[in-house]
Amino acid sequence: MAKKEKTIFVCQDCGYESPKWMGQCICGSWNTMVEEKLSSVDAYKKSPTITNSTKPLPIKEIKSGAYDRFDTHINELNRVLGGGLVKGSLTLISGEPGIGKSTLILQASGTIAKQYGTVLYVSGEESEEQIKMRAERLNAIEDQLMIVSETNVDVIKGYIDALDPILVIIDSIQTLFKPDLSSAPGSVSQVRECTNHIMHTAKTKDIPIFIVAHVTKTGELAGPRILEHLVDTVLHFTGERTQEFRVIRALKNRFGTTSEIGVFEMREEGLVEVSNPSEIFLEGLTPDTEGAIVISSMEGTRPLLLEIQALVAPTNLGFARRAAIGIDLNRLNLILAVLEKKIGIPLMNQDVYVNVVGGLKPEGTSSDLGVALAIYSSMRGLPIKTTTTIALGEIGLTGELRPVSNIERMIKEAGKMGFKKCILPKQCIKKLKINEPIGLIGANSLKDAIDCMFVEN
Structure with a gap:
């Protein structure tokens, strides 16, 4: 039987x-x-064998990978990776279809192949001819860039053993399959097993491998959550396909920080680095605007200037609506409560909408004061000199202004961008050493900041 x-x-x-x-x-x-x-x-029930490559070594004899990186010659990508591509690392890059994932890694493949040696680009979604057409448009045609269209993991491993490349690109992990498994490509079992085999290849051969992954309709990484735990770095590409700008950030990075971002502009010749994102995000800034103000936020080691817009409108029916894009909704409710209690603004029957222009989500609490001033401006119909004034500070529940970290670097960035006035917590002024031509106006509370912004002396 x-x-x-x-x-x-x-x-x-x-x-x-x-x-x-x-x-x-x-x-x-x-x-x-x-x-x-x-x-x-049954394949995992076999007795393990000890080889030279898996023999335990004293930790002092193991070479550190902190200084052994490949320069991708794409500064924004290097910044997010933590200084370059670490040998033997497994990097996952995800994003919506058409956002530019394949474009970015193909550009990096061309530069690395030109500088270091053989790069293997494995595509499970496109033919070799389609990849060459994109490479010609991106000016990434190199003799050492090897292209193959394959989805069988065992065959891909054979290509890696034969070519011994210095970098491997797999586009995408959802198209790969292992013949031993009966499930379809893209299923949980196939994605998990294929990623495990790829990770083993990367670690044993000391080859950095880039994996492209799909996302779901909600923007989350498709497939099992174990996929994020297996890889060393998780990069996420965001931006609207109808707009030019793309932002890449690290959601996980074993070789660097996760607070850095890289900004690119999508053009016909590919993704072009944006060295000064603040200038890009403030391009549409108009002077003397109601409900708009500029704030600053630290993204890793780089201060960014962002425009915050607020709109307050009477509620026509039902409960007042609160909507926030780029700002935490709980933080917005806290600021609205302080405005009602300490400033006396009636917001119970007002809809409040807050948006951070550019699609970024500023980290920390440095945007609190800017959000409060923008809401007050829209509610009272008072314009703000948006091209010359910046606001920084955290708002407490008693209405006081609290200092934020890295405020000196944010103010210096504002001075370089031509801003003339900065409203900030008063206790910060004594500690600052600013050489930029920008006036500092200290305020002890939110009421003082509103008086400094809107009341003429």
Whole structure:
């Protein structure tokens, strides 16, 4: 009698495994359980063998990878990676379709192939001819750039063994499959197994590997969450396809910080670096505007100037609406409560909308004062000199202004961009050493800041 193959049901959203089919997974998703065979389990039951490449070594004899990086010659990408591409690292880059993921890694592949040696570009979605057409447009044609269209992980590993490249690009992980598994490409089991084999290749051969991944409709990484735990770095590409600017940030980075961002402009010849993002984000700034003000935020080691816009409109029906894009909604509600209690603005019957121009989400609390002043300006109909004035500071629940970190670097950036006046917490002024031609106006509370901004002496 033939032995019955064992099967298991796997959720395609979270990777949860169950011996029986369930209509709703424990993660809350419906109809995501798919039956998969367990034929590949026997491969892991073999007795392990010790090789020279897996022999334990004293930690003092292990070479540190902190200084062993490839320069991609794309400064914005190097900044996000932490200084370059670390040998033996596994990097995952995700983003919406058409955002520029393949464009960026193909540009990096061309520069690395020209500078260092053989680069293997594996595509599971496009043919070799399609990749060459894009490479010609990006001026990334190099003799050492090898292109292959393949989805079988075992065949890809054979190419890596034969070519011994210094960099491998896989576009994308959802198209790869392992013949031992019966599930379809893109399923939880296939993505997990393929990523495991790719990670083993990267670590044993000391080859950096770039993996392109798809995202879901909500913008989250498609596939099981274990995918993010396996890789060393997770990069996320954001931006609107109808707009020119793209922002790349690190959601996870074992070799650097996760607070840096890289800004690019999409042009016909590819992605072009933006060395001064503040100038780009303030391009549409108009003087003497109601409900708009400029604030500053630290993105890693770089201060950025951003425009915050607020709109206050009477509520026509039902409860007042609060909407925030780029600003935490809980933080906005806190600021509105302080404006009502300490300044006396009636906002119970007013809809409040706040937006950060450019699609960025400023970190920290340095934008509190700017949000409050923009809301007050829109509510009272008072214009702000947006091209000359900047506001920085955190707002407490008692209405006081509190200092924020790195405020000196933010003010220096504002001075370089031509701003003439900065409203900030008064206790910060004594500690600052500013050589830029910018006037500092200290305020102890939100009421003092409003008086400095709108009341003529």
